[in-house]
Amino acid sequence: MSLISPAARDALENWLSHQSALKGAAGNTITAYQGDVTEFLAFITEYKADQQGLAALARINVTDMRAWMAQARGTGLGARSMARKLSAVKAFYRWLAEREGFEPTAVLSIRAPKFQKKLPRPLAQDAARNLIDAIELQSEKPWVALRDVAVVTVLWGCGLRISEALGLRGDDAPLPEVLRIIGKGGKERVVPVVPAARVAVDAYLRACPHPLETNGPLFHAVRGGPLRPGAIQKVMARARMQLGLPASATPHAMRHSFATHLLDAGGDLRAIQELLGHASLSTTQTYTAVDTARLMEVYERAHPKA
Structure with missing residues (x-):
């Protein structure tokens, strides 16, 4: 951040602290915000x-914003990533404008590039x-194998991240x-455990050879330390290669599978929203699109006039 003015640097740090302490943003989100706004x-x-001191930042105009976006897209940045960066910058400017008392319309009026949302890729139950x-079968240590199975079973059976x-x-x-889970934004939800x-x-x-401490x-x-996501990602990668499953068969796919299998069984969409901890029902409705897409694939293969 050497090129950035001390005032802008301090404002960014204060905003990140605000996002972490008051908004409950996760560590990964804070890191992404910091990188995007710093750039x-x-x-x-x-x-x-x-x-650019705070007064200069308040004078940023539409032309400046378009120049930044053009430069970013010129590096090969995709529309989805550009939209994420713009969202971070807008969030920072909303906070800064309220704090410093200026009008942020020039920044907030910029539209994000359109992109097609990727549908989740759940696995069939089998x-x-x-x-x-x-x-x-992936580990030579029996307890590690049992650990990995336990983690993935929890992902699938409880719909956890x-x-x-x-x-x-x-x-x-x-x-x-039932488990009480604190999810994104500090939101608590109750999840049944199968x-x-x-x-x-x-x-x-x-x-497990390591003592279980409260x-x-x-x-x-x-x-003996805490298990990292990378370990589960790697073991799932090896297993899916052996089974010939697509690269989309990730730990997060087990959460998608949980939702889709509940939907297949007649689960209520709003109840599934609560179980997943989605803030918006529209996020959960994505699974309806997945179900419809799968039905259309079956229809096209089976229908004599397809």
């Missing part, structure tokens, strides 16, 4: 050939079961019939 401020500094079976599953603590064991998840976690805990992680790494 914007550095560009504006170079574009204007002068350090594929999900086969994947869990294959995961159990990988960060939420790996954030479970020792005092969550043995898993109860018997298969409780059985898998119990089996892992009986075999305030320690439920899922341990090989050396």
Whole structure:
């Protein structure tokens, strides 16, 4: 941030603290915000050939914004990533304008580039079961194999994000019939725990060589520290390659599968929204589109006039 004025740097740090402390933004979100807004401020500094204090930032106009977006897209940045960066800059400017008392219309009026939202790629129920079976065969250490199976079973059986599953603590064991999960934005939700998840976690805990501490992680790494998402991502990658599953068969796909399988079984969309912790029903409605797309594929293969 050497090119950025001290005033702009301090404003950014204060905004990030505000997002973390008051808005409950996750660590990964804060890191992304910091990178995106820093890149914007550095560009504006170079574009204007002068350090941009708060008064100068208040004078940013539509032409300046379009120049930044053109430069970013010129590096090969995709529409989705550009939209994310613009969203971060707008959020920063809303806060800064309210704090400094200026009109942020020039920044907020810029439209994000359109992009087609990717539909989640859930696994069929048989594929999900086969994947869990294959995961159990990936480690030479029996307790590690049981751990990996337990994590993926929790992802699928409870619809958790990988960060939420790996954030479970020792005092969550043995898993109860329902879990209270603190998700994105500090939002709390109650999630039923299927018997298969409780059985898998119990089996892992009986075999785990590391002591289970009340305030320690439920899922341990090989050396005893907290388990990282990368370990589960790698074991799932090996298992899906053996089964010939697509690259979309990731830990997050198990969460998508949880939602889709509930929908297939007649689950209520708003209830599924609560279980997933989605702030907006429109996010959950994406699974309806997935279900419709799959039905159309079957229709096109089976219909004699398709």
